[in-house]
Amino acid sequence: xxxxxxxxxxxxxxxxxxxxxxxxxxxxxxxxxxxxxxxxxxxxxxxxxxxxxxxxxxxxxxxxxxxxxxxxxxxxxxxxxxxxxxxxxxxxxxxxxxxxxxxxxxxxxxxxxxxxxxxxxxxxxxxxxxxxxxxxxxxxxxxxxxxxxxxxxxxxxxxxxxxxxxxxxxxxxxxxxxxxxxxxxxxxxxxxxxxxxxxxxxxxxxxxxxxxxxxxxxxxxxxxxxxxxxxxxxxxxxxxxxxxxxxxxxxxxxxxxxxxxxxxxxxxxxxxxxxxxxxxxxxxxxxxxxxxxxxxxxxxxxxxxxxxxxxxxxxxxxxxxxxxxxxxxxxxxxxxxxxxxxxxxxxxxxxxxxxxxxxxxxxxxxxxxxxxxxxxxxxxxxxxxxxxxxxxxxxxxxxxxxxxxxxxxxxxxxxxxxxxxxxxxxxxxxxxxxxxxxxxxxxxxxxxxxxxxxxxxxxxxxxxxxxxxxxxxxxxxxxxxxxxxxxxxxxxxxxxxxxxxxxxxxxxxxxxxxxxxxxxxxxxxxxxxxxxxxxxxxxxxxxxxxxxxxxxxxxxxxxxxxxxxxxxxxxxxxxxxxxxxxxxxxxxxxxxxxxxxxxxxxxxxxxxxxxxxxxxxxxxxxxxxxxxxxxxxxxxxxxxxxxxxxxxxxxxxxxxxxxxxx
Numbered sequence: 001x002x003x004x005x006x007x008x009x010x011x012x013x014x015x016x017x018x019x020x021x022x023x024x025x026x027x028x029x030x031x032x033x034x035x036x037x038x039x040x041x042x043x044x045x046x047x048x049x050x051x052x053x054x055x056x057x058x059x060x061x062x063x064x065x066x067x068x069x070x071x072x073x074x075x076x077x078x079x080x081x082x083x084x085x086x087x088x089x090x091x092x093x094x095x096x097x098x099x100x101x102x103x104x105x106x107x108x109x110x111x112x113x114x115x116x117x118x119x120x121x122x123x124x125x126x127x128x129x130x131x132x133x134x135x136x137x138x139x140x141x142x143x144x145x146x147x148x149x150x151x152x153x154x155x156x157x158x159x160x161x162x163x164x165x166x167x168x169x170x171x172x173x174x175x176x177x178x179x180x181x182x183x184x185x186x187x188x189x190x191x192x193x194x195x196x197x198x199x200x201x202x203x204x205x206x207x208x209x210x211x212x213x214x215x216x217x218x219x220x221x222x223x224x225x226x227x228x229x230x231x232x233x234x235x236x237x238x239x240x241x242x243x244x245x246x247x248x249x250x251x252x253x254x255x256x257x258x259x260x261x262x263x264x265x266x267x268x269x270x271x272x273x274x275x276x277x278x279x280x281x282x283x284x285x286x287x288x289x290x291x292x293x294x295x296x297x298x299x300x301x302x303x304x305x306x307x308x309x310x311x312x313x314x315x316x317x318x319x320x321x322x323x324x325x326x327x328x329x330x331x332x333x334x335x336x337x338x339x340x341x342x343x344x345x346x347x348x349x350x351x352x353x354x355x356x357x358x359x360x361x362x363x364x365x366x367x368x369x370x371x372x373x374x375x376x377x378x379x380x381x382x383x384x385x386x387x388x389x390x391x392x393x394x395x396x397x398x399x400x401x402x403x404x405x406x407x408x409x410x411x412x413x414x415x416x417x418x419x420x421x422x423x424x425x426x427x428x429x430x431x432x433x434x435x436x437x438x439x440x441x442x443x444x445x446x447x448x449x450x451x452x453x454x455x456x457x458x459x460x461x462x463x464x465x466x467x468x469x470x471x472x473x474x475x476x477x478x479x480x481x482x483x484x485x486x487x488x489x490x491x492x493x494x495x496x497x498x499x500x501x502x503x504x505x506x507x508x509x510x511x512x513x514x515x516x517x518x519x520x521x522x523x524x525x526x527x528x529x530x531x532x533x534x535x536x537x538x539x540x541x542x543x544x545x546x547x548x549x550x551x552x553x554x555x556x557x558x559x560x561x562x563x564x565x566x567x568x569x570x571x572x573x574x575x576x577x578x579x580x581x582x583x584x585x586x587x588x589x590x591x592x593x594x595x596x597x598x599x600x601x602x603x604x605x606x607x608x609x610x611x612x613x614x615x616x617x618x619x620x621x622x623x624x625x626x627x628x629x630x631x632x633x634x635x636x637x638x639x640x641x642x643x644x645x646x647x648x649x650x651x652x653x654x655x656x657x658x659x660x661x662x
Contacts, residue, residue: 016060023052024384047149048194050300074109081112085190087242089318090311099227117235119172124250145198146292153352191299207301233334242296357396365392382406508548522556531570566592594641
């Protein structure tokens, strides 16, 4: 019996997929591919169990809609028969009288409404023959299409163990053709989506969900429907088929055939375990009755996926009432009339197994997601796979992504957040530095203009005051006045010189300098009180750098003096040398009083100083800034003067290219 043409059974609504990997976890054959965080069903590997539909809380998985095909079929001139799965009492529990339900179906346009349970009666008799034949080998039941697909695709060696018996649906199709003519179209209505691709002997397969939608679409309700009854032949015990042990309860076994000879496994986990044990020879003498779902009353085509025991009770009550009113003689006659129908089917091997990747490939992926040794294998299952190794195999095969590993993604997220924080800090520093540079550039232009304008008159004042001094007696008051004028003129020249240093654009005179020895020399050039501790940490592979020694000495001495003055009660000055790509960095960190936040933007402004009057001109740091810029470098400052926020102190970080391109 050939399968129906292959259709895509399950689709993903991408807007609803929330990357929870529940469908991956619950898929018995891992027929889910994660692509950019979206879970897509691989149709070639799917067995149509619909488990991904049942477990998706967001409704992101939907199955093939066949209502359009049914509408076209009912609009044709052909006679159409609906074969109803025996699980319908569990679906339409709100309709107390099943005759109303039959009437609603006939109102849709069906010519005949038949019980698939009668097909189950005939199928059960075929199983009875095998089970009572002591010479028969152990078999696997073939009434569930998902089980058949699973064996054909993932355990092809067991294909010969499948019972060569059609499912009740196909049996009922053949019965319908004999009863109502070969031209009669057959529509199956039930809880299963795998039925849609089980057999080409069925014209259309609909689920109970789809039938409900059609009832709503055509406004067919119990209130506006006349009751009707099934068309013959009528079902017997086969109506119990969809519940737990349904097949076994339908088969009239002899006393000597014990239930222990039949292993019953239901659900996507249990049936796989049973198949594995069967394949490994652990169940040599037992037959397998397998259902992919936990009974057909919980198929993906059911509206409500819960209340398993209530549904079993509803089906049981329906069967009990049915058997009490069953015309057994007519039923037996019908069984005899249709017993000659061929109830066999053949299976085909469709091996979908994929060769496992090499250990090297698996290990490479494991390392890429932070699994360096066995202790790192958490096997938490958050990715949807049972073990980290299974996840790695799926990645190699192209079905999974690294980001599915929760610990790896969390660690990657933390790293990204950390890098983002660092980037934000650097961006804030760069923005502040740019703002400061723009301000200082404008001030530099102004300072340079003022300095150049003052230089000439100051030179003239200095020259003529010295000439007049030579012409005056050293003991005279005039001489002393001229000396004061010359002294103050010289002081003004130094201030103007400082402004020029801040704004200067003249070239530096660089030479190769051992920066480690240079730092020691700068410390020797200042007076270090006994309560100040200076430590130097050099982390340079090559201490030779290109700087202007005279100007850079001015930079270091000035910063070191400021640090010492900021620690009147004593403290530590840590000078660290290290490398960043093609730059070398001098980091000077003190534990002094720190600089207030409101003054941080002003420290490189000429004439700004926090020192008392007469203790500083406010040109030290602006001159340093100018020297560093002339070295094509940058200077950054961090400071804290609030003990509640941590250790107080100031850190100057000077970054300069190791070599100058010119």
